[in-house]
Amino acid sequence: MSGSNSSNPAEPVAEPLQLSVHAMPSLDLAAQRRTTMGRWQMLLVLLVCAAPVIASYLAYYVIRPQGRSNYADLIEPPRAMPPALPLRDLQGQAVEGRTLMGQWLLVVVAPAACDSGCEKRLFAQRQLREMTGRERDRIDKLWLITDDAPLRPALREALTAAPATQALRVPAADLAGWLSPAPGESLESHLYLVDPMGRWMMRAPATLDASKFKRDLERVLRAAAAWDQAGR
Numbered sequence: 001m002s003g004s005n006s007s008n009p010a011e012p013v014a015e016p017l018q019l020s021v022h023a024m025p026s027l028d029l030a031a032q033r034r035t036t037m038g039r040w041q042m043l044l045v046l047l048v049c050a051a052p053v054i055a056s057y058l059a060y061y062v063i064r065p066q067g068r069s070n071y072a073d074l075i076e077p078p079r080a081m082p083p084a085l086p087l088r089d090l091q092g093q094a095v096e097g098r099t100l101m102g103q104w105l106l107v108v109v110a111p112a113a114c115d116s117g118c119e120k121r122l123f124a125q126r127q128l129r130e131m132t133g134r135e136r137d138r139i140d141k142l143w144l145i146t147d148d149a150p151l152r153p154a155l156r157e158a159l160t161a162a163p164a165t166q167a168l169r170v171p172a173a174d175l176a177g178w179l180s181p182a183p184g185e186s187l188e189s190h191l192y193l194v195d196p197m198g199r200w201m202m203r204a205p206a207t208l209d210a211s212k213f214k215r216d217l218e219r220v221l222r223a224a225a226a227w228d229q230a231g232r
Contacts, residue, residue, distance in 0.1 A: 071205070071212035073182065078199035082177050088169045090151070095168055097198060102231070103140040104221070105194040109175065109187050112149035121191055122158075122165065124210050128191075129163070131214050135221045137230035141165040142194075146172040146187075182206065193217065196228050 087095040106125045110118035122143065129139045143165055145151075151159075151167070159165045172187060178200060181187050185206045191213070193202035202220065204213045221228075 070216055071209065072193070072216045073203040073205075075201050075203065078195065078201035079178055081194070081198035081200070082174070085178065086170060086174055090156075090167055090169070100140075100142065100166075100194075101198045102196050104138055104196060104228075105140055105142045105192075107179070107192040107194055108141075108143045109146060109172075109179065109190075109192070110143065111147045111188075112145050112151050114152075114155055118188065121208070124208055125165070125191060126163075128210055128214055128217060131210070132217060132221065135218070136163075138221060138228060143167045144175060145169045146175065179203075193220070195220075195224070 081097045081100070083097065085097045087097060089095055106128060108118065108121045108125055110121070114122070125141050129136045129141060132139065141163070143159070145167055146169075148169065159167055175187065179187060179192055181189055182203065182205070189206035191204040191208065192200055193204075194200050202216065
């Protein structure tokens with residue numbers, strides 16, 4: 001019909017536009033919980049592994065019976081070996097400090113000329129190691145030579161006698177950032193004890209009584225027996 005506003009019934013009727021609302025991606029809370037739990041488990045494992053080390057140091061440094069005295073000087077806190085300590089072997093090859101870790105170290109410091117005092121400390125170093133009996137395999141002997149002078153042939157031969165003494169060169173100025181003498185003494189006056197993690201923790205008196213120092217050494221070895229084993 002002319003003028004009519006009615007639609008042609010034959011024409012298709014347009015359907016209304018449908019809008020779909022998509023939900024935001026949900027967080028995987030279960031995955032987050034697993035990640036958090038894994039981190040806590042890893043932390044727990046690390047604490048369990050470190051517990052014997054912490055306990056041994058607490059037993060020796062903190063929980064000490066009243067009236068007990070140490071002959072040697074305890075270094076509190078222990079001093080870590082500088083990572084860039086310029087060590088060289090007798091052939092002049094660089095040696096990384098980390099290769100010394102894993103054993104207790106009885107350390108002598110002296111120039112290559114090695115006077116009578118140096119010879120006495122090297123002898124005491126050998127004797128002390130042997131005096132610890134079955135624990136001796138946990139201890140290595142180290143001579144830190146503070147200059148570039150050659151060693152006497154007889155001294156070099158003595159160092160190789162089993163159990164051998166490792167000799168490494170390092171400038172005294174660099175050693176001063178790690179080891180230090182008692183007041184009024186020189187760096188060469190003492191025997192130094194370094195733990196298997198490379199930390200200097202004890203200094204024997206300049207006038208050494210080997211039997212008294214042996215008792216301190218044995219206490220340290222007993223305190224660390226739970227976590228320290230012989231060999232690197």
